[in-house]
Amino acid sequence: MSETTPTTAEPLRIGVLGYRFMGKAHANALARLPMFFPDAPAVERHTLVGRDEEELAAAADRFGFANTATDWATAIEAVDVFYNLGPNHVHAEPSIAALEAGVPVLCEKPLAPTLEAARQMRDAAADADVPAGCAFNYRFVPAIRHAKGLIDDDALGEIRHVRGRYLQDWLVDPEAPWAWRMDADLAGSGALGDLGAHTIDLAAFLVGDCVGEVDRVAGHTRTFVEERPVLDDDGSVEAYRDVTVDDAYTAQVAYDSGAMGSFEASRVATGHKNDHTVEIHGSAGSLRFSLERLNELEVLRDGDRGYETVLVTDESDPYVDRWWPPGHVLGWEHTFVHENYEFVRAVSTGNVPDTFPTFEDGYEVQKILRSIERSDERGEWVTL
């Protein structure tokens, strides 16, 4: 019986702000790199940042962080890379500080609650010499990468229709409790920023090279439940607090090329849990994708009579060779592993792939989100 040799490279120390949903998703992603992406640089889950010391310690223990900090500024000094996974209103300041300190940043989406904050973040990223990523993880679904490959290879011809929607139903119940995601100051917007940001980035990622920029937008937002209960520690209703963001939005888009876009998201789409779909029609073919069946891509190519349901789990498919044999499906969390792999490699090599979402991309999304709101407020199509 012999002992194996440990690897000796100095690992990248990662500092992470936020230890709830996104904190868990990225911590898991980082933990899985060595086994599945051994060519990734070594990483160390170094410091977890949060406000509640007790919860923070428990989370750090569970997520494998050696240290905790309640002050993000301190944490940034101690790490090589900074992940900003906090609520939207905490995105700008720490991210800009990190970039100014030369620390690469991966920030969750939407980039910021306001266009102005997003602009500042974009500018800080432009001034920095280190990668600044905006964590649009759906770019890293193998089926989406496969779709992008088809579009880049011109398999769809001239793109004419882009349709995206993101449906959830966790706010159908009017007694679902108030949370920061329902507050304009903390979140910026509701379904629009939380879900729509994903869709709009995904559309840009997939067809941006073909259809150009968004030229003009008509938008519509709506709040169906105007206030929600704030619960105390026992789960009793303490008070009701106003919902100041949208529950749902719809938008129409005219692209530079003349292509038409149609977008929508809702948190009150009864029966839909995490149903993010994208559909694209070109002069030579069409595509359909649904996040709840994320291993599949429906593809119609020139000469086909109907959509072919492709299980994107072959060895030759993007990222799939790292995992399991054909047909052994991946889950939602794998998108984070791919994203983290690409990001820490970008940090390590200094080379950010074109396909990686940046603060610039996050800002472009934000401009469209803002235009959707403005169209609704002003009752007019808004030119970007």
Place this chain on the structure above:
Amino acid sequence: MSETTPTTAEPLRIGVLGYRFMGKAHANALARLPMFFPDAPAVERHTLVGRDEEELAAAADRFGFANTATDWATAIEAVDVFYNLGPNHVHAEPSIAALEAGVPVLCEKPLAPTLEAARQMRDAAADADVPAGCAFNYRFVPAIRHAKGLIDDDALGEIRHVRGRYLQDWLVDPEAPWAWRMDADLAGSGALGDLGAHTIDLAAFLVGDCVGEVDRVAGHTRTFVEERPVLDDDGSVEAYRDVTVDDAYTAQVAYDSGAMGSFEASRVATGHKNDHTVEIHGSAGSLRFSLERLNELEVLRDGDRGYETVLVTDESDPYVDRWWPPGHVLGWEHTFVHENYEFVRAVSTGNVPDTFPTFEDGYEVQKILRSIERSDERGEWVTL
């Protein structure tokens, strides 16, 4: 061996203008009433109206009409009921003349190429004492009737989202020949009027009682192929003629109740033949329907975790007891049989069911179509 007794009731003499696609669909529907809807009044396919005498005679022979006429005015005098199945620009004058003569009219959709013509038709119908129907046949799909029953029974709660789209691809090929459906004067509009009219009526039919009227609209239309070949009798290209209607539209709708609508149609949606889908989300349930699987309705009720795929072919389902046992699916044409059944009964009894689409309904649709175009032209949301 004994002879059966013929029925003795005086049949309704039906005059039909138009002998192509819609002429065939309605002729077939009329022919099938006695066997499947014996309680319908007896009808006689009396006179077929058209311009080309040779083609007309052949069509009359095939569709079972005893007489032909090249002049619709003459025909109207000879019949009890007038079906206007001609191109859109021929809808107004003969329909108004018939109504003024006290002859009931069933007119194909969209009601007219212009809002003004539609208004005149609506007014003529209001002044007449006889039924004036606008042939939105998708109201007569059993699954749609079942859906309406669920909505009327409040199974979906407060309606929040209405989504409709109608996708075809017969104009993807830029060399697909020019036809009257591509001309603004003859057709009014393109995908908008031809397909969108169906969707907008269907939405009104299903949820109008819950969400109220359309309050405001943002619209977008687009022509992707600007001119198309005119073919001579040999199929050779004679000339190119401008396409003066849209190939596709999208629209957002705000209803009186605050519900949000999202609509779309295209004739260049590669891979989709006749894909008319409607989706509705309420506070207590959701529905999905697709015309290419018209025997099915996907239903999610309060307490369900996912959509139930209901095959709407049970004996207790609307119209189904007239046809076949459960699971023996119906086709597209059956919607016309149901529509004709209801219409000739309305003529016979003088009692038009609330659910039957009228000229008034056709006019309401036309107002929305016009507002969609206007929104696009003016770059603003348009209030109805």
Place this chain on the structure above:
Amino acid sequence: MSETTPTTAEPLRIGVLGYRFMGKAHANALARLPMFFPDAPAVERHTLVGRDEEELAAAADRFGFANTATDWATAIEAVDVFYNLGPNHVHAEPSIAALEAGVPVLCEKPLAPTLEAARQMRDAAADADVPAGCAFNYRFVPAIRHAKGLIDDDALGEIRHVRGRYLQDWLVDPEAPWAWRMDADLAGSGALGDLGAHTIDLAAFLVGDCVGEVDRVAGHTRTFVEERPVLDDDGSVEAYRDVTVDDAYTAQVAYDSGAMGSFEASRVATGHKNDHTVEIHGSAGSLRFSLERLNELEVLRDGDRGYETVLVTDESDPYVDRWWPPGHVLGWEHTFVHENYEFVRAVSTGNVPDTFPTFEDGYEVQKILRSIERSDERGEWVTL
């Protein structure tokens, strides 16, 4: 206004035994030929045969028959073609009599309740100079024809797996009333003959040329509800009567070529109304078909990564040009129209297409049904 000229050809006089489900399906089919298949010979729904004079007269009136008869022998003398649509135990004698009289016969499936009766019918057909068809209507689904075309063109390569199942649920309820279809003497068998006959014929039709004959069979049948109520005219339970046929069967098949078959049917498959599916895997491609979505065929060809969902409603698809434009779906009943078209043409021309199911085909199916039962009885694989 001018009158159209009636056609003058002497119509084929059709005599039909049976006026319930199948009587209605074939009467409708005959009625629709002139409008959709004008190249078919003219037919006259001449005589309807049954036992109950009152019901018979009503049915004749509704289905458009000029005459009725309670004695099939008389009817056969009066007609040019005889349709035997009665219960299985009435198939043999009148069909053989008709054939011996030189009257072509179209008989419903299964051919007979016993293999011996089927053999006599097959022999009578062989001795006759007129067409003798066994009404396996699913051969006439456009999607099935399209499938056969692909297989004949070798698009699937060497066939290895054939899977067929036919699921219904109308006997799940133990109080569903007794009927002749549950009696061994009247029906021969249950799900096996009623549903399995379709599946086994369809498999033979599709891949028979590739895989050869069935070499051996293992079978299993089962009756889950042993007796059922006999209802009186008021719907009250009069008595309970034994169910003497199977509610369900399964079978495995080894074909001459080495291909493997797997078959199944049930009348107690909760939730399935008329779910007849066929799946075929070859060395180069695969196919799937489901009757409840009969306009669709799922096709996987060499080089494809997944199944393509083909809507078999293009003008170039079998029979479809007679009906509606692409995407305007057909229903179950259309299979009968196609079948009747082919049959009356065969009668008229004396030329029965290879693809039309004959008494010989019906007999071959019966041999396999019998072997399935025998395998179950004897506990062994049965060689044919």
Place this chain on the structure above:
Amino acid sequence: MSETTPTTAEPLRIGVLGYRFMGKAHANALARLPMFFPDAPAVERHTLVGRDEEELAAAADRFGFANTATDWATAIEAVDVFYNLGPNHVHAEPSIAALEAGVPVLCEKPLAPTLEAARQMRDAAADADVPAGCAFNYRFVPAIRHAKGLIDDDALGEIRHVRGRYLQDWLVDPEAPWAWRMDADLAGSGALGDLGAHTIDLAAFLVGDCVGEVDRVAGHTRTFVEERPVLDDDGSVEAYRDVTVDDAYTAQVAYDSGAMGSFEASRVATGHKNDHTVEIHGSAGSLRFSLERLNELEVLRDGDRGYETVLVTDESDPYVDRWWPPGHVLGWEHTFVHENYEFVRAVSTGNVPDTFPTFEDGYEVQKILRSIERSDERGEWVTL
């Protein structure tokens, strides 16, 4: 910034034989326990066992094992738990040795290449005081657990039909290289043992309590490609070697209760990658599951008209609360995490849950596999 406290419990030392597909799947599962199943006992990936020292060292490094061993006997002495993930012919001896040494064993399926070897393993497990698990991982799919809950709650009534099939296509290409899985001595059987074992266990797991034991079986196996190339290190064909196992099997099953089973697997089902489906019909409801969409369960309950597509990703669903919010789908590998969680807990507590698959279960599956082969050899139904 503060340091987190490490946990101090003595971890279970795990020894693993096999470092390919299954080695990776289980190593990953063990690695993920602390973050997602913190209530699991601590585990240490202690020793990896294999023959090729170089490959073994690389695998140990990647999979996080501190030690390697080329001799399983040595490894068993050094660990607390032994995982046997080697080829089937290596299952019996090391597993029995471990059990005799009082070391708990988790062994991959099928339990053994021969029924005799399986019996010895079963007996060794019966004599041991430690858990002996057979790794039927599909028991640990949340949707399968949800299905079992429904069946146990009698939501389906009396079970009548059980249908299972497992389709793959990696051997369609006759030039796909020879491997141990194609050799009777090394693997026991082909699709039957590799895939069929899963299906038969899953059926027993789901409905065994309702339908009782398998009473009799008819089986069919077939090898379509008789020899395959052996490749040298350069990928050139060195020789051709006989395939001595089946490429596919079908089986019919009669259960004690009278329920009927129908099973099938293939490695040449063109277009199917890892398509394991189970369908169950009871007198009151039905279920469908497909591994390629493993987050979904189709459920039809009493009174429903169709299947409800349930996304089994709610917090209340089995194991799901450990992972992500509703709609954030899991993948294939998660089944291994659940399985490992249950197994190491069983080791730690000494309490093996009824639902955990044991050597006894593996042996029962093996009896059925053997009977399927025997039925084919002898041409008769085989009683167990």
